[in-house]
Amino acid sequence: MSRAERLLDLIQILRGYRAPVTGTVLADRLGVSLRTLYRDIATLQAQGADIAGEPGLGYVLKPGFMLPPLMFSEDEIEALVLGARWVRARADGRLGAAAETVLAKVGAVLPPDLRTMLDDSGLLIGPGAAIVGGDIDLDPVRIAIRREHRLDIGYRDEAGRVTRRRIWPFALAFFESVRIVAAWCEMRSDFRHFRVDRISEIAPTETHYPKRRAALLRAWRKTLPAKIADKI
Incomplete structure (x- = not known):
């Protein structure tokens, strides 16, 4: 040690x-x-x-x-690098840029030996499948989740039919090639999972949804199979 x-x-x-x-x-x-x-x-x-x-x-x-950041252990630095590289490669552009900024800020305060480890880490992210709908701006979704605001969206089903939904978004999941918004759907009065590539329109609102995001997240986890809920 x-x-x-x-x-x-x-x-x-x-x-x-x-x-x-x-x-x-x-x-x-x-x-x-x-x-x-x-x-x-x-x-x-x-x-x-x-x-x-x-x-x-x-x-x-x-x-x-x-x-202070200089107190990071070697394992923690490698975890930061690997996570930031994954976000840069597989998340949306704004989060990717934020990941680069985080590494730059950490590197600026690390002692020389650990800064070299940050720059020359051998932990790499391999190429993955093309992200479906990767050009969609997810910033309004992430802001709504943070602020616990309702979103109005247009959503296409498998047949291409578009319905208007008002949702309470509480989570955004990044899979290998698909992004999913987990939310309470007022139209269905239930939890629903919306594929980002099928969202045709996003209209932010300034209206708070009536429950706390943490409470929605806990209630949603209870609807999932145990083997999945334990990993989320």
Whole structure:
């Protein structure tokens, strides 16, 4: 384990205690000597961690401390790179650009050795099937989900017939080649899944739907087979 990873683990351990915890307990949990533990505490305090206490009395991390990006572990950096590359390749253009920005911001504050790992990661996203309806702007859908607003849409069925729907969107799923909007449909009075490539028109509204998105999401999961719900 690198020292950066050990410092991260120390922060996470301290977050699990509301009362002061002795240096001996912390050192045992980290598998290091008490002397090393005291040096690590001093390092974190110098980096801005609000750790109160002293040797013999115990330590407590005061609420509100945010870990700087340089505290990411190597595995976490690889997860960020892989996820950002997938979003860039398979999500819509706006999210793809956001993924690039995230990596740039992280890279700007990483120490040189970890920044090299960010730039030269060997985790790649292979080519996939063409995305059906990939040119449709999903920004209004994502905004409606975040703000818990109704959407008015035109929706084509398999025969090409278009119906007008007012929906309460609460999730957007990205499959290999298809995007699906999960929503409550006022017309059907039930949950429905709308393929983005069959949406002919999207008209945002400023009207909040009457339930919280989290509540809709929980209720929707209960309608799914257990083997699927457990993975979403």
